[in-house]
Amino acid sequence: MKWLKFAVSNTLRNRRRSLVTVVIAALGTAAILLAGGFALYTYESLAQGAARSSGHLIVGLPEQFSKDEDTPLQYGLDQHAELKAALLADPDVRQVLPRVAFSGLISNGDKSTIMLATGVEPDSEFAVKGPFVNMRAGAVLESGSKNAEVMLGEGLASSLKATPGSSLTLLATTTDGALNALDVTVKGVFSSGVPEIDKRSVYTDIATAQKLLNTPRVSTLSVFLRRMELTDPTQARVAAANPKLQVQTWRDQAFYYQAVRSLYDRIFGALGLIIAVIVVFVVANAMAMTIVERTREIGTLRALGTLPRQLMGSLALEGMVLGGVGALVGAVVAVSVALLLYVVPVQMPPPPGSTVGYALNITIDPLMILTTVLAMVALAMLASAWIARRTVHMPVVQALAHT
Amino acid sequence: MNTSPAPVVELRAVHKTYRLGQHVIPALQGVDLAVQRGELLALTGPSGSGKSTLLNLCGLIDAADSGQILFGGQPVQDLDETGRTLLRRDALGFVFQNFNLVPVMTVAENVDYPLFIAGVGAAERRDRVAAQLQAVGLQEHAAHRPDALSGGQRQRVALARALVKRPRLVIADEPTASLDSHTADQVLELMRERCHAEGAAFVIATHDSRLSQRCDRVLALLDGRLQ
Numbered sequence: 001m002k003w004l005k006f007a008v009s010n011t012l013r014n015r016r017r018s019l020v021t022v023v024i025a026a027l028g029t030a031a032i033l034l035a036g037g038f039a040l041y042t043y044e045s046l047a048q049g050a051a052r053s054s055g056h057l058i059v060g061l062p063e064q065f066s067k068d069e070d071t072p073l074q075y076g077l078d079q080h081a082e083l084k085a086a087l088l089a090d091p092d093v094r095q096v097l098p099r100v101a102f103s104g105l106i107s108n109g110d111k112s113t114i115m116l117a118t119g120v121e122p123d124s125e126f127a128v129k130g131p132f133v134n135m136r137a138g139a140v141l142e143s144g145s146k147n148a149e150v151m152l153g154e155g156l157a158s159s160l161k162a163t164p165g166s167s168l169t170l171l172a173t174t175t176d177g178a179l180n181a182l183d184v185t186v187k188g189v190f191s192s193g194v195p196e197i198d199k200r201s202v203y204t205d206i207a208t209a210q211k212l213l214n215t216p217r218v219s220t221l222s223v224f225l226r227r228m229e230l231t232d233p234t235q236a237r238v239a240a241a242n243p244k245l246q247v248q249t250w251r252d253q254a255f256y257y258q259a260v261r262s263l264y265d266r267i268f269g270a271l272g273l274i275i276a277v278i279v280v281f282v283v284a285n286a287m288a289m290t291i292v293e294r295t296r297e298i299g300t301l302r303a304l305g306t307l308p309r310q311l312m313g314s315l316a317l318e319g320m321v322l323g324g325v326g327a328l329v330g331a332v333v334a335v336s337v338a339l340l341l342y343v344v345p346v347q348m349p350p351p352p353g354s355t356v357g358y359a360l361n362i363t364i365d366p367l368m369i370l371t372t373v374l375a376m377v378a379l380a381m382l383a384s385a386w387i388a389r390r391t392v393h394m395p396v397v398q399a400l401a402h403t
Numbered sequence: 404m405n406t407s408p409a410p411v412v413e414l415r416a417v418h419k420t421y422r423l424g425q426h427v428i429p430a431l432q433g434v435d436l437a438v439q440r441g442e443l444l445a446l447t448g449p450s451g452s453g454k455s456t457l458l459n460l461c462g463l464i465d466a467a468d469s470g471q472i473l474f475g476g477q478p479v480q481d482l483d484e485t486g487r488t489l490l491r492r493d494a495l496g497f498v499f500q501n502f503n504l505v506p507v508m509t510v511a512e513n514v515d516y517p518l519f520i521a522g523v524g525a526a527e528r529r530d531r532v533a534a535q536l537q538a539v540g541l542q543e544h545a546a547h548r549p550d551a552l553s554g555g556q557r558q559r560v561a562l563a564r565a566l567v568k569r570p571r572l573v574i575a576d577e578p579t580a581s582l583d584s585h586t587a588d589q590v591l592e593l594m595r596e597r598c599h600a601e602g603a604a605f606v607i608a609t610h611d612s613r614l615s616q617r618c619d620r621v622l623a624l625l626d627g628r629l630q
């Protein structure tokens with residue numbers, strides 16, 4: 001305690017220098033926490049978006065995930081109703097949604113274009129996933145509709161000059177290899193926020209998709225859980241109960257999430273490293289100046305019988321005080337900015353490949369804050385001890401003669 | 404059989420040289436010296452005669468090139484830096500010309516410091532610090548910082564800091580050089596009193612003849628040799 005008091009008193013000798021050091025350490029810490037908090041928020045948003053799109057778990061035949069199909073639904077699930085019922089018996093499972101993924105052509109009579117279609121159970125799909133698409137016109141699909149209906153991506157609707165109520169024709173190869181066509185009515189037009197997807201994307205109900213493809217199969221079952229954290233344990237449970245099936249998690253299919261995470265990890269990792277180096281240099285510089293000024297005093301303390309390691313510890317404590325106060329102030333600044341963003345929202349521009357911006361938010365993660373503050377303290381202590389090592393080991397006579 | 408206690412510090416044929424570029428400067432040339440317990444020894448001599456070097460060797464903050472140094476009868480050549488540091492911590496006190504007090508510590512904390520690093524318990528430290536401050540007449544200034552004291556008061560704090568650990572030897576390098584004559588007299592008298600009260604030996608380097616005359620023994624150094 002006495003060493004700490006000594007260290008605090010020493011940091012107050014040159015208040016301006018200490019203030020500059022603390023401010024830089026605070027700014028560095030705040031920058032790391034804000035950048036890290038932004039990255040975490042992005043990861044969480046992308047993860048939730050990915051899980052909401054694909055389901056937390058995706059159950060299908062192993063070939064569904066590893067091979068290309070020769071005919072539609074070649075590797076689809078036959079007994080999906082029983083499997084769905086079994087999955088729903090799991091207390092952690094909130095909903096199970098069958099999906100039929102297929103491709104083909106969509107035509108307005110004058111023009112045909114490629115579509116990437118998904119057959120879904122509309123009511124359950126939209127109830128579970130919430131507003132995952134932005135409706136531009138018309139309404140979302142409804143289960144039990146008597147007419148064959150579709151929702152078109154904005155770009156596709158524009159290409160086909162289709163509006164709600166328009167009649168279109170879907171063309172696809174059946175599971176037998178024959179060409180089949182089905183007339184459908186446009187129920188709504190949506191935007192996913194990604195123009196490339198909206199140029200090809202079609203949603204229809206499962207019955208329409210199965211009728212077009214002439215099969216009772218579905219491609220996969222998407223399993224929605226009560227919480228993200230249940231993903232891995234539930235995957236293990238479901239996989240153990242269904243050894244002939246493969247159970248993927250949302251991570252396995254979230255290629256965009258993985259790419260962004262990999263990119264951000266590198267960008268923000270490098271940024272954090274640069275900031276940490278700057279803070280270390282600033283603390284080291286401040287300590288170097290203070291140690292030079294106090295060389296004679298260090299010699300006196302050595303003459304009085306202070307061991308070099310005791311002095312190293314004392315000077316490291318000074319670094320801890322400077323780095324620690326700076327890191328704590330920086331953490332307070334970062335949390336304040338994060339909270340302020342909830343009160344005063346800031347809109348970010350659309351990311352590349354998207355037409356929709358997003359709100360700038362900073363995740364407040366106690367573990368990240370604690371880790372960053374402790375890392376700053378540790379770095380400041382190490383920098384101080386490193387700078388002090390030569391002076392505290394200097395011959396006492398030489399240190400006492402220092403002017 | 405000789406039953407007299409060993410000298411507090413003893414130098415036998417000690418040589419010490421300094422190198423200044425190409426020049427080799429002999430600081431001490433075959434010095435023999437024994438300082439007895441409770442002795443107030445003055446070292447005099449002109450600047451460059453080797454007084455400070457001799458003090459540094461007696462104070463174990465420097466090492467001889469050749470010869471032998473014994474502290475309490477034990478040779479110190481074989482001690483590593485940690486051993487020397489611990490010996491200084493436990494058995495040696497220092498009084499510097501410019502006081503060398505720690506400015507961010509109070510008077511009491513400065514005096515307490517040697518006991519603190521020696522691991523003495525808090526209650527005992529408190530009592531010993533109070534006793535030393537009373538002995539040097541500074542109990543009223545215990546909570547003051549050194550910069551609030553006069554030169555004489557600061558040197559009394561330095562003396563209290565040197566004596567609080569009950570050392571066997573106190574090294575004092577020009578302890579009155581920064582003081583006016585009246586204050587210097589007071590400090591010297593205090594040193595004499597504490598020397599005899601505590602039983603510690605004092606080795607004092609000084610140019611001040613009035614100071615040296617009041618010591619138990621005076622040795623003159625010239626060109627690194629005791630006269």
